[in-house]
Amino acid sequence: MDTREKVIQELDKRYNRLVGTSATNLCTHCGWCIESCHIFKATGNPEHSPVAKAEKVRRVLKRKHDWLSRLFPKWTGAKDLTESDLDEWIEAAFKNCTLCERCVINCPMGVETPQILATARGVLTAMGKSPEILNQLTDAAIAREEKMEMMEGFFRKQIANLEKQVQERMNDSNARIPVSEEADILYVPLSGAHTMVPAALIFNAAKANWTMSLFEASNYGVFVADIPKAKKVVERVLKEAKKVKAKTLVVTECGHAYGVLKWEAPKWFGKQFDFEVKSLLEVMNDYIQEGKIVLDPSKNSEPVTYHDPCNIGRKGGIFEEPRNVIQASSKEYKEMTPSKVENFCCGGGSGMVACSEWTEDRLLYGTVKVEQIKKTNAKKVVTACDNCLHQIKELGEKNNLNISVSNVSEHLANALVFS
Numbered sequence: 001m002d003t004r005e006k007v008i009q010e011l012d013k014r015y016n017r018l019v020g021t022s023a024t025n026l027c028t029h030c031g032w033c034i035e036s037c038h039i040f041k042a043t044g045n046p047e048h049s050p051v052a053k054a055e056k057v058r059r060v061l062k063r064k065h066d067w068l069s070r071l072f073p074k075w076t077g078a079k080d081l082t083e084s085d086l087d088e089w090i091e092a093a094f095k096n097c098t099l100c101e102r103c104v105i106n107c108p109m110g111v112e113t114p115q116i117l118a119t120a121r122g123v124l125t126a127m128g129k130s131p132e133i134l135n136q137l138t139d140a141a142i143a144r145e146e147k148m149e150m151m152e153g154f155f156r157k158q159i160a161n162l163e164k165q166v167q168e169r170m171n172d173s174n175a176r177i178p179v180s181e182e183a184d185i186l187y188v189p190l191s192g193a194h195t196m197v198p199a200a201l202i203f204n205a206a207k208a209n210w211t212m213s214l215f216e217a218s219n220y221g222v223f224v225a226d227i228p229k230a231k232k233v234v235e236r237v238l239k240e241a242k243k244v245k246a247k248t249l250v251v252t253e254c255g256h257a258y259g260v261l262k263w264e265a266p267k268w269f270g271k272q273f274d275f276e277v278k279s280l281l282e283v284m285n286d287y288i289q290e291g292k293i294v295l296d297p298s299k300n301s302e303p304v305t306y307h308d309p310c311n312i313g314r315k316g317g318i319f320e321e322p323r324n325v326i327q328a329s330s331k332e333y334k335e336m337t338p339s340k341v342e343n344f345c346c347g348g349g350s351g352m353v354a355c356s357e358w359t360e361d362r363l364l365y366g367t368v369k370v371e372q373i374k375k376t377n378a379k380k381v382v383t384a385c386d387n388c389l390h391q392i393k394e395l396g397e398k399n400n401l402n403i404s405v406s407n408v409s410e411h412l413a414n415a416l417v418f419s
Contacts, residue, residue, distance in 0.1 A: 003127070004081050010123040011061065014225075019119050022112040023061040025068070025076070027051060033113065036106035038344045039096055042367040050103035053092040054113040057120045060085060086129055093120040094131055095358050098365075100310040100345035122225030130224045134351045137220040138229050144215060145236045152214060155179075159212065162193055166200045170418045175204045178211040185210035186246035187280070188217040188237055188257070190386055194406075195252045198413035202284060205416050206292040211244055213237060217257035218386070223351035227268065234265045241275055248276045250283050253384040253407045255311020256350075262316070279312065281384055284412055285321040288328050294417040295329050302404075303332045304411070305378035307369070307392060308343040309385035322384055322408050329415035334376040344368045346383075348391025366395045373401060380404045382411045 033050040034040055040048045047053075055077070062069040062078040069078035099114040107113075124130045144151065156179055163177040177200045187203065187210055189195040196212065203210045215237055221230030241249050251258045262277045287293045306326055312318050319340045327333045336343065347365030352358060369392065373381060381392050381403050389407055396403045 003083055003086075007081055007086065007123055007127060008064070010126045011064075011119070014119045014122050015061070015065065018112055018115050019061070020065060022054070022116055023058045024066045025062075026109050027054070027058070027111045028109060030108065033103040033107050033111075036102045038100070038102070038347060038368045039098075039365045041344075042347070042365050048096050050097075050113045053097055054111070054116045056085065056088050056092045057116050061116075086124065086127065089120045089124055090129060093117040093124065094351070094355070095361060098310070098345050098347065098349035098352055100349060101314050102310070102342070102345065105314065105341060118225050121223070122227075125224040125226050131351065131355050131357075133354050133356075134220050134224045135226075137218075137354060138224060138226060138233065141216065141218070141220065141233045141236075142229065148214065155214065159196070162197055162200070165193075165197055166204065169197075169201060170204060172204070172418065175200070180214050180240060180244060181211040182244050183209050183211035184247045185250055185283075186213055186237075186241050186244055186248070186275075187211070187250045187252070188213040188215065188261075189252045190218055190254055191216045192386070194410060195254075195386075198407070198409035199252065199280060201413040201416060202287065202293065202409060205294075205418060206287045210250075211246075213240055215240065217252050217254045217261075219257055219260050220351065220354075222256050222260055222264075230260065231265075231268050234260060234268070237261070238265070238269075238273065241273070246275050248278055248283075249273075250278050250280055252280050253312075253386070253409060255309045255313075255316060255385045258318075259311055259316055279316070279318055279321070279384075280409060281312070281318055281321045281325065284325045284409065288325060294419070295412070295415045296417050297329055297331050297415060299415045300330045300380075300411060301332075302379040303334050303377060304330045304380040304382055305334045305336050305373065305376040306339075306408075307336065307346060307373075307381055307383040307388055308340055309383055309388045310343075310345050310349055312384050313343060314341050318384075322382075325408055325412050326382055329412045334378045336372050336376055344372060346388045346391045346395070348387045349385075351387075353387045353390050362391065363394060363398055366391060370395050370399050370401065373403065378403065380406070380411075382406055382408055384408050 069076040219233045346369045393405045
């Protein structure tokens with residue numbers, strides 16, 4: 001089987017109603033999506049517009065799946081696949097699109113450009129052409145379970161050291177970071193103390209019955225659209241949730257991980273789970289509303305603004321909870337404009353932060369976000385996504401914004417009052 005035949009076969013595997021509708025003649029080329037794209041706004045390059053990026057894939061799909069394009073390809077712009085198309089797809093689907101979906105909500109026809117480009121990502125991965133680092137990170141997550149017997153002791157020693165930090169901050173020798181024990185809440189962090197210590201402070205302050213997962217929440221299999229591998233990454237956590245008899249699985253501040261566990265995983269495995277899936281943002285908001293934690297907003301005295309991560313906000317629908325948490329733990333809150341569903345991507349999503357070969361492009365793509373931050377006059381930017389966290393920190397340094405950056409749980413933990 002030659003390259004062209006294999007690509008067509010991979011496209012056929014991923015072709016569904018949503019992709020088909022957006023890939024045939026639904027797009028009227030009105031251009032309404034163009035100004036909605038942070039990458040186009042940063043570069044001004046027409047090739048970076050959503051319609052142009054989608055068209056690189058759409059014209060190949062139309063050639064096979066649209067009856068008019070099969071008969072009169074020149075009329076519709078359809079074309080047969082060539083190997084040079086794959087190189088264009090790498091640029092369009094990985095380098096020049098973060099799958100943020102802002103173009104979708106601004107499209108009068110509802111064209112799902114990110115779905116088309118995600119299809120291209122899956123094909124490129126199957127052809128061995130997706131960014132190597134994203135595949136390595138996917139494989140490393142799967143290997144963590146396979147090597148857990150060897151790694152668990154080291155991990156527990158790390159957590160024991162973090163537990164001492166929690167005890168010191170709370171002035172409470174009974175404060176704990178339980179790991180993979182039977183509990184009502186299974187908390188799934190990322191691979192970093194900034195997602196472990198603040199959460200531990202919050203859970204202990206609220207006197208929650210909780211335990212921490214042995215695994216991290218991030219799932220790079222989603223970024224390369226390798227669903228079989230993405231399922232393996234998820235399955236580790238599902239088995240652990242069953243083992244500890246969790247009633248609620250709480251996902252740390254990671255938008256794609258929340259979306260995967262909340263919506264995608266039940267579809268992949270064909271069933272609803274025996275536990276509820278919640279974001280840590282929702283849990284923190286619940287604790288504040290229920291009076292389970294005490295806060296001193298004066299501990300966060302600088303003006304603060306919030307950046308809505310695309311996966312948590314536009315795709316996940318979590319807008320008010322982080323704002324409630326930040327406002328309850330801050331002296332002064334400033335809203336970014338535009339925000340919520342219309343908020344602009346920071347430029348670092350869908351694996352871009354991990355791809356060092358595109359660092360300069362990524363920071364350029366954050367131009368719109370830089371201007372948004374400047375207009376707030378905030379001294380601190382809080383967000384709820386590790387990719388956004390790293391991107392905004394780098395944008396601040398590169399553009400001399402003179403800001404600090406943290407996730408929501410760090411910000412809340414700083415305002416906690418311990419009895």
